[in-house]
Amino acid sequence: xxxxxxxxxxxxxxxxxxxxxxxxxxxxxxxxxxxxxxxxxxxxxxxxxxxxxxxxxxxxxxxxxxxxxxxxxxxxxxxxxxxxxxxxxxxxxxxxxxxxxxxxxxxxxxxxxxxxxxxxxxxxxxxxxxxxxxxxxxxxxxx
Ligand code: AMP
Ligand code: ZN
Numbered sequence: 001x002x003x004x005x006x007x008x009x010x011x012x013x014x015x016x017x018x019x020x021x022x023x024x025x026x027x028x029x030x031x032x033x034x035x036x037x038x039x040x041x042x043x044x045x046x047x048x049x050x051x052x053x054x055x056x057x058x059x060x061x062x063x064x065x066x067x068x069x070x071x072x073x074x075x076x077x078x079x080x081x082x083x084x085x086x087x088x089x090x091x092x093x094x095x096x097x098x099x100x101x102x103x104x105x106x107x108x109x110x111x112x113x114x115x116x117x118x119x120x121x122x123x124x125x126x127x128x129x130x131x132x133x134x135x136x137x138x139x140x141x142x143x
Contacts, residue, residue, distance in 0.1 A: 003048045008100035012046055022070050026062045029070050032104065036115050039074050039081065039107040043067060050099045051090040067103060074107055083108040085115060 002009045011018045012028055019031035021041060032040040045063050049055050055063075067086065075081050087104040089096040106115050 001047050003100070006048055006098075006100045008042075008044050008098055008102065009048050012044070022066075022073070024066070027066045029066075029105075036104075037107050037109060037113050039078060039105075041070065041074055041105040043070055043103040043105065045101060049101045051096065051101050052088060053090065055101060063101075063103075067105070071105055074105055078107070080109050081107040082110070085117065087117075 002013065007016065010016045011030065018028075020028060021031065022029040025046070027043050027045055029041050029043045032042050034040065043063070043066065045055075045059060047059065049059065052060075071084055071086065075084065085104070085106040085108060087106065088102070089104075090101075108115065
Protein backbone atom coordinates (compact mmCIF):
# COMPACT_ATOMS: atom_id res chain seq x y z
CA UNK A 1 0.00 0.00 0.00
CA UNK A 2 2.85 2.39 0.88
CA UNK A 3 6.44 2.52 -0.36
CA UNK A 4 8.71 4.08 2.25
CA UNK A 5 11.10 5.40 -0.41
CA UNK A 6 8.35 7.03 -2.47
CA UNK A 7 8.05 10.83 -2.32
CA UNK A 8 4.32 10.77 -3.09
CA UNK A 9 3.66 8.17 -0.37
CA UNK A 10 5.51 10.56 1.98
CA UNK A 11 3.17 13.35 0.88
CA UNK A 12 0.14 11.11 1.48
CA UNK A 13 1.44 10.20 4.94
CA UNK A 14 2.10 13.87 5.76
CA UNK A 15 5.84 13.26 6.16
CA UNK A 16 6.60 15.99 3.63
CA UNK A 17 4.45 19.06 2.97
CA UNK A 18 2.27 19.70 -0.05
CA UNK A 19 -0.40 22.16 -1.19
CA UNK A 20 -3.44 19.87 -1.06
CA UNK A 21 -6.55 20.89 -2.98
CA UNK A 22 -8.66 17.73 -2.60
CA UNK A 23 -8.53 14.52 -0.62
CA UNK A 24 -10.78 11.53 -0.06
CA UNK A 25 -10.30 7.85 0.72
CA UNK A 26 -9.08 7.03 -2.82
CA UNK A 27 -7.06 10.00 -4.10
CA UNK A 28 -5.08 13.03 -3.07
CA UNK A 29 -4.81 16.09 -5.33
CA UNK A 30 -2.10 18.68 -4.70
CA UNK A 31 -0.26 21.41 -6.57
CA UNK A 32 2.63 20.24 -8.73
CA UNK A 33 5.69 22.02 -7.41
CA UNK A 34 6.68 22.99 -10.98
CA UNK A 35 3.41 24.88 -11.73
CA UNK A 36 3.92 24.45 -15.48
CA UNK A 37 0.90 26.72 -15.67
CA UNK A 38 -0.83 28.24 -12.62
CA UNK A 39 -3.04 25.60 -11.01
CA UNK A 40 -1.05 22.61 -12.36
CA UNK A 41 -2.29 19.81 -10.10
CA UNK A 42 -1.40 16.15 -9.58
CA UNK A 43 -4.03 13.54 -8.75
CA UNK A 44 -2.51 10.46 -7.12
CA UNK A 45 -4.00 7.24 -5.78
CA UNK A 46 -3.55 6.83 -2.03
CA UNK A 47 -2.45 3.27 -2.70
CA UNK A 48 1.15 3.06 -3.98
CA UNK A 49 1.08 1.88 -7.59
CA UNK A 50 4.09 2.67 -9.79
CA UNK A 51 2.33 3.25 -13.10
CA UNK A 52 -0.63 2.47 -15.33
CA UNK A 53 0.74 -1.00 -16.08
CA UNK A 54 0.28 -1.98 -12.42
CA UNK A 55 -3.15 -0.43 -11.95
CA UNK A 56 -6.20 -2.70 -11.65
CA UNK A 57 -9.32 -1.78 -13.63
CA UNK A 58 -11.23 -1.30 -10.38
CA UNK A 59 -8.61 1.08 -8.94
CA UNK A 60 -8.39 2.95 -12.25
CA UNK A 61 -12.17 3.37 -12.30
CA UNK A 62 -12.13 4.80 -8.79
CA UNK A 63 -9.22 7.14 -9.50
CA UNK A 64 -10.36 8.45 -12.89
CA UNK A 65 -13.89 8.95 -11.56
CA UNK A 66 -12.49 11.75 -9.37
CA UNK A 67 -10.80 13.62 -12.21
CA UNK A 68 -13.78 15.54 -13.67
CA UNK A 69 -14.74 17.14 -10.38
CA UNK A 70 -11.16 18.13 -9.60
CA UNK A 71 -10.74 19.48 -13.15
CA UNK A 72 -13.95 21.47 -12.80
CA UNK A 73 -12.87 22.95 -9.47
CA UNK A 74 -9.54 24.05 -10.95
CA UNK A 75 -11.31 25.58 -13.96
CA UNK A 76 -13.83 27.36 -11.72
CA UNK A 77 -10.98 28.79 -9.61
CA UNK A 78 -9.79 31.13 -12.35
CA UNK A 79 -11.80 32.70 -15.19
CA UNK A 80 -8.64 32.88 -17.33
CA UNK A 81 -8.51 29.10 -17.61
CA UNK A 82 -9.76 28.24 -21.09
CA UNK A 83 -8.94 24.53 -21.26
CA UNK A 84 -6.93 21.74 -19.65
CA UNK A 85 -4.47 19.06 -20.69
CA UNK A 86 -4.71 15.85 -18.68
CA UNK A 87 -1.67 13.59 -18.87
CA UNK A 88 -0.30 10.44 -17.33
CA UNK A 89 3.37 9.58 -17.95
CA UNK A 90 4.48 5.96 -17.67
CA UNK A 91 8.14 4.97 -17.74
CA UNK A 92 11.26 7.08 -17.87
CA UNK A 93 11.10 7.17 -21.68
CA UNK A 94 7.66 8.78 -21.35
CA UNK A 95 9.01 11.45 -18.96
CA UNK A 96 7.87 9.76 -15.75
CA UNK A 97 10.14 10.93 -12.94
CA UNK A 98 8.11 9.91 -9.86
CA UNK A 99 7.19 6.24 -9.85
CA UNK A 100 3.91 6.52 -8.00
CA UNK A 101 1.14 6.76 -10.61
CA UNK A 102 -0.20 10.27 -11.08
CA UNK A 103 -2.36 12.30 -13.40
CA UNK A 104 -1.28 15.80 -14.39
CA UNK A 105 -4.05 18.40 -14.70
CA UNK A 106 -2.53 21.34 -16.56
CA UNK A 107 -4.86 24.33 -16.93
CA UNK A 108 -4.47 26.16 -20.22
CA UNK A 109 -4.62 29.92 -20.58
CA UNK A 110 -3.36 30.45 -24.13
CA UNK A 111 -1.26 28.70 -26.77
CA UNK A 112 1.76 30.52 -25.33
CA UNK A 113 1.25 29.77 -21.64
CA UNK A 114 4.37 27.62 -21.27
CA UNK A 115 2.94 24.16 -21.92
CA UNK A 116 3.69 22.36 -25.17
CA UNK A 117 2.92 18.94 -26.56
CA UNK A 118 3.80 17.65 -30.00
CA UNK A 119 2.15 14.75 -31.81
CA UNK A 120 4.18 13.93 -34.92
CA UNK A 121 2.05 13.04 -37.94
CA UNK A 122 3.70 10.05 -39.67
CA UNK A 123 0.69 9.02 -41.72
CA UNK A 124 2.65 9.30 -44.97
CA UNK A 125 4.99 6.50 -43.78
CA UNK A 126 2.18 3.94 -43.26
CA UNK A 127 0.16 1.87 -45.70
CA UNK A 128 -2.85 -0.35 -45.04
CA UNK A 129 -0.64 -3.38 -44.44
CA UNK A 130 1.44 -1.53 -41.84
CA UNK A 131 -1.66 -0.49 -39.90
CA UNK A 132 -3.11 -4.00 -40.05
CA UNK A 133 0.10 -5.60 -38.73
CA UNK A 134 0.21 -3.24 -35.75
CA UNK A 135 -3.51 -3.69 -35.15
CA UNK A 136 -3.18 -7.51 -35.17
CA UNK A 137 -0.25 -7.49 -32.72
CA UNK A 138 -2.08 -5.31 -30.21
CA UNK A 139 -5.34 -7.26 -30.50
CA UNK A 140 -3.43 -10.51 -29.91
CA UNK A 141 -1.72 -9.13 -26.81
CA UNK A 142 -4.92 -8.62 -24.78
CA UNK A 143 -5.06 -10.83 -21.66
P1 AMP B 1 6.28 13.01 -13.93
O1 AMP B 1 7.48 13.64 -14.58
O2 AMP B 1 5.13 12.77 -14.83
O3 AMP B 1 6.70 11.76 -13.16
O4 AMP B 1 5.75 14.07 -12.89
C1 AMP B 1 6.22 14.18 -11.58
C2 AMP B 1 5.85 15.54 -11.13
O5 AMP B 1 5.97 15.59 -9.72
C3 AMP B 1 6.73 16.66 -11.68
O6 AMP B 1 5.93 17.53 -12.49
C4 AMP B 1 7.28 17.36 -10.43
O7 AMP B 1 7.29 18.76 -10.55
C5 AMP B 1 6.30 16.91 -9.37
N1 AMP B 1 6.84 16.85 -8.02
C6 AMP B 1 7.96 16.22 -7.61
N2 AMP B 1 8.12 16.36 -6.28
C7 AMP B 1 7.06 17.09 -5.85
C8 AMP B 1 6.66 17.58 -4.57
N3 AMP B 1 7.37 17.34 -3.47
N4 AMP B 1 5.52 18.31 -4.48
C9 AMP B 1 4.80 18.56 -5.60
N5 AMP B 1 5.12 18.12 -6.82
C10 AMP B 1 6.25 17.40 -6.95
ZN1 ZN C 1 4.13 5.86 -3.49
